[in-house]
Amino acid sequence: MPDFELAVLYELSFQEPFVTVEELFEDLKTKLSRIFAARRVVLEVAGERVFHWGFGQEKVLPGRRLTSEYTVYEKILGEDLHMGRFWMEKVAPFQDCEPRLLDIYCRQVERTLRLINTKQELLSAQMRFREMIENAPMLAIHGFDSEGRILFWNRTAEKIYGFAKEEMLGMKVTPEHTGYEFYRQLQQVLNNPPLAGERQVLEGKVLNRFGQRQSVLSFVLPVGGRNRVDEFMRMDVDMSRYKLMEQELRFTSSHDHLTGLYNRNFFEREMMRLEASSADCGGIIVCDLDGLKLVNDTLGHSAGDRLLIQVAGILQGLFDKGDIVARVGGDEFAVLLTATGSAEATVAAERIKDSALQHNRVKPDLPLSLSVGFAAREKPHEKIHDLFVAADNNMSREKLHRSQSNRSAVVQTLARALEARDFITEGHADRLESMVVALARKLDIPEHRIHDLRLLAKFHDIGKVGLKDQILFKPDKLTPAETLAMRQHCAIGYHIAQASSDLVPIADWIYKHHEWWDGSGYPLGLSGENIPLECRILAIADAYDAMISDRPYRKGLPQEKVMAELLRCSGTQFDPGLVPLFLGVVVSPPGSENHPP
Amino acid sequence: MKAGIGISCDAGAWQAGAQAARAAVVHPGTATVGIVVGAGDYDWAEVFAGVRSVMGKARLVGASCAGFFVPQGVFSRGVAVLFLAGNELVAETACVDARYQDVRETGRVLGRGLLQSGIRKGAILCFPDSFEGQVSQLVDNLYDTVGPEYVYFGGGTGDGWKVLDSWQGTEKRVTCQGAAAALLDGRCFVGGVAHGWVPEGAPLVVTRAKGRVVFEMDGRSAFDVYAERLGGVAAESFAETAMRHPLGICYGPQHFIIRDPLQVINGTAIQFISAIPNRSVAYIMKPREENDLTMARKLTEGVVSRLKAADFALIGYCISRSLLMGETYKKELFALVQPLGTIPYLGFLTYGEIGSYGDAPQFHNKSISLLIGGE
Structure with a gap:
């Protein structure tokens, strides 16, 4: 055939713009079988992928050496780059021009492989970019x-x-x-x-x-x-x-998280702004929530927080949006009155006190007590910071004046809270009081100490407000851990008593009212007369009333049994000298006047 | 080994199959392989059933065609059976139905089916549908699956001149528009293919083609180039003129794979019977000589000479040669089979031929494919 070599050169020199190696190989094997009568063909790419034709079921693995009894042409593609390998087998020997033509063809294949690679990388990059943009x-x-x-x-x-x-x-x-x-x-x-x-x-x-x-x-x-x-x-x-986060952050930076009022930072900035702009300021009111620490320590911080929120609610309801109502301390609030006169400041302060009273009437279980001080702007150039100091001082004076009754009110509140919570003590405090007083009189204890004894009878278990319900009301035997928790009420009660001037005298007795004569009591393990007399008196009366009174899960014991029990524990739990006196003074046959209610 | 040819022109399908088989069987009960071809509107399942009724457990393979030729003559209707028997002869068959829409997968399935036998050399006979001109891909994938240790033979099948349906079958099943194949071993097999066309004029380049449509040659409209080469042809008469001037795709320095142009599309492109490789070099072909019958004779002589003794022959003869040559084609058939002497042969009119110039098979048009088994 004339011009065969030229014709082949043309065919081999042209390569379609293949996108994949599969397409390239499809064309390659067809060309080679037709032009060179190829019998078997292998194209290995980058030592990883192998394309083969004419091998039937024989496996052709990358790098595998291929043997043949026929004519073979083999070429490493892209020698520097280790692009791959080309292998071709035919039956008849090569004609003169064929190896040269195959060399030319292999160069084309290399070029095409490089192009395919580049295209695939471009395609991958495009896809990645597209995915990135899309998603x-x-x-x-x-x-x-x-x-x-x-x-x-x-x-x-x-x-x-x-x-x-x-x-x-x-x-x-x-x-x-x-x-x-x-x-x-x-x-x-x-x-x-x-x-x-x-x-x-x-x-x-x-x-x-x-x-x-x-x-x-x-x-x-x-x-x-x-x-x-x-x-x-x-x-x-x-x-x-x-x-949104920015807004929240702005809010958080200027507001108190608990009450939603403005915080101290904002309040001070407002004072400075008003000062700088010479804007009108009618006055400043400062309020302090009394007894917050006591409430937090005894009823828990959630109770304390509730009080704070209630105060905030009262204040917000009393003032306009133009006035700045802020929580400026743990238990301290302040109101910056804009554009009001001194008379209005006075009225506003009174309104706060009235609102607190009104609140307590509606919610007596946890009353709040506010000390309020105010300072009105009498002169136009009076500094706002000075007004704040004056209001604060006024508040402190009021607080001092109210402190005695404040604390009493808080303690009474706590006692009521305990009574409301622990129904078994209903009447118990009164009975105890009469029993301990009777015994104290028998012992010729001075009247002022009898007064303290009365307080002890009432408040000896005040520390129980700090105990969990599941321990306080557990009918079964307490676990060791629960017992330990229960015994903490002595210390809790001590601290509560220390916080109230009324109860300070009996704080030590509250602490030691569970000590035993023989030293096996708690919390200190005191024995004998090291235990305060008042505690020894209370212990007998407390045990007597506990045994003789009805409980939800049992009836009260008969008097004879109670007396027997007291005698039995005399010398161990109880003062052996006091038990007979107690029995003689307090316990009477049924129907007698002296029978405890 | 024994071989026999039988035919029947019975109108009944089953009867035709049974009669042809009975006539072919040399020794009853010993058939190993039966190759069945037929022309006419038969029920091909019945035809195969009829053949099976005679040949028992023999492997069968075959298909419908436009006509067949055997020692008894040339037939445009009827059933022909080539019977092969011998202890040394082993065979496996496979048949794929039209479910496999992808023609490449059809080739692979066919190949895997044949390899189940474990036979690793011999001859592969393949009878595919035209698959809209994609038989090359079937043949390529069959070869890739099975390998080069076989001699390949076969031809495209049809239901006659209408070319609407085709039937293929084995002893296991008969299908329509599918492919059937058999693998034979136990004898020596040689094959050959020839066409008798020679290049005319300078080569041209298929600059743009897809499948069996060529859009451009030498960078210009394919029809324009082809028509120029033929001295000026109108699109309406192109098919008739081009029948005598097929395209020859270069195969090595000495051979061509012939492609029959079918019709002009949109006034510029040319559709061929089978696929044309894109960017290939080709020639417009012409007959070596008018009424030259030497090519056919030399083909057979050349193949026979490679055996010590021949047992049987199978011939695939392109139907377009018969159309082109008119009744003269029978003379070519005679020249083709004459060197076979008394060797039983079965030839059939094909829609494309499967044969090899080298080891790998190709799909040819307007050609003759030959397979001879013997010693």
Whole structure:
């Protein structure tokens, strides 16, 4: 055949722009079987993938040495780069030109492999980029041309704007389709487009198709190379969450977390601002919540927090939005009165006290007690900070004046809380009081100490307000851990008593009222006369009343048994000298006048 | 080994199959393989059933065709059976129905089916549907699956001149528009293919082709180039003129794979019977000589000479040769079979031929494919 070599050269020199090695091999094997009568062909790529033809069921693995009894052509492709290997077998010997033609062909194959590689890398990069753009969270990306036609629209754009990709792609933006605002924003860019290499940054709100506004930070970039800008890309960062966080942060930085009132920082800044702007300020009121520490220590911080919230509610309800109501300390509140006169300040202070009283009438179980001080601006140039100091001083004076009754009120409140909680002690305190007084008189104890004994009878178990219900009301035997917790009520009661001037004298007795004569009591293990007499008296009366009184889970014991028990424990739990006296003075046959109620 | 040929022109399908088989069987009960071809509107399942009723457990393979030729003559209707028997002869068959829409997978399935026998050399007979001109891909994948240790033979099948349906079958099943194949071993097999066309004029380049449609040659409209080469032809008469001037795709320095042009498309492209490789070098072909019958004779003589003794022959003869040559084609058939002497042969009119110039098979048009088994 004439011009065979030329014809083959043409065929071998041309390579289609194959995208994959599979396509290349398909063409390669067809060409080689036709042009060179190839019997078997192998193309190995990068030592990893092997393409073969004519091997039937024989496995051809990468790197495997191939043997043949026929004519073979083999070439390492891209020697420097270890691109792969080409192997071809035919039956007849090679004609003169064939090896040379195959050399030329292999160069073409190398070139094609490199191109395929580059294309695949480009494709991968494109895909990665496309995926990135398509799925960028919090980044709405859309592209448009100089006519306002949408070229791409990613998922976040769908979320932010409310339009699906299918609705937007290829569409020229009109007010009817997307709403006027989106159209206007797009036109804004087209009327003043960024130049090549520039970008526009905008911050504002966008309106979606459902009428919701979202805060975004937008970047508009030109696309299309240096000399030709006919496409634009807009990227909107959804700032809504950040705006919300910013708002929350602003709120948190100026407000008290618990009560929602302004905090001290804000209050002081406002004072400075008013001072600097010479704005009107009618006066300042300062309030202090009395006994908060006692409540926190005895009833828990949640009870204390409730009180604070109640105070905040009272104050907020009494003043206008123009006045600044703030929590300026742990238990301290302040009100900055704007544009009121001194008379109004006085009235406002009284209103606070009245509101507190009104509150206590409605919620007597946990009454609040407020000490209020105020300072009105008499002179126009009076410094606001001085007003605050004056109001604070006034408040402190009031607090001092009220302290005695404040604390008493708190202690009474605690006793009521304990009684309300522990129904088994209903009447118990009164009975105890009469029994201990009777025995004390028998012992010729002075009257002032009898007064303290009365207090002891009433408040010896005050520490139980700090115990959990499941321990306090557990009918079964307490576990060792629960017993330990229960015994803490002595110490708790001691601290409570220390906080009240009325109860300070009996604090030590409260602490030791569970000691035993023989030293096996708690919390200190005192014995004999080291235990205060008042504690020894109370112990007998307390045990007597506990045994003889009914409980939810048992009836009270008969008097004879109680007496027998007291005698039995005389010398161990009880003072052996006091038990007979107690029995003689307090216990009478049924029906007698002296029988305890 | 024993071989026999039987035919029947009975109108009944089953009867035709049974009669042809009975006539072919040399020694009853010893058949190993039966190759069945037939022309006419038969129920091919019945035809195969009829053959099976006579040949028992023998492997069967075959298909429908436009006509067949045997020592008894040339037939445009009827059933022919080539019977092969011998202890040394082993065979396996496979048949794939039209479920396999992908023609490459069809080739692979066919190959895997044949390999189940464990036979690792011999001859592969393949009878595929035209698959809209994609038989090359079937043959390529069959070869890739089975390997180069076989001699390949076969031809595209049809239901006659209408070319609407084709039937293929084995002893296991009969299918329509599918492919059937058999693998034989136990004898020596040689094959050959020839066409008798020679290049005319300078080579041209298929600059743009897809499948069996060529859009451009030498960078210009394919029809324009082809028509110019033929001295000016109108699109309406192109098919008739081009029948005598097929395209020859270069195969090595000495051979061509012939492609029959079918029709002009949109006034610029040319659709061929089978696929044309893109960017290939080709020639417009012409007959070596008018009424030259030497090619056919030399083909057979050349193949026979490679054996010590021949037992049987199978011939695939392109139907377009018969159309082109008119009644003269029978003379070519005679020249083709004459060197076989008394060796039983079965030839059939094919829609493309499967044969090899080297080891790997190709799908040819307007050619003759030959397989001879013997010693």
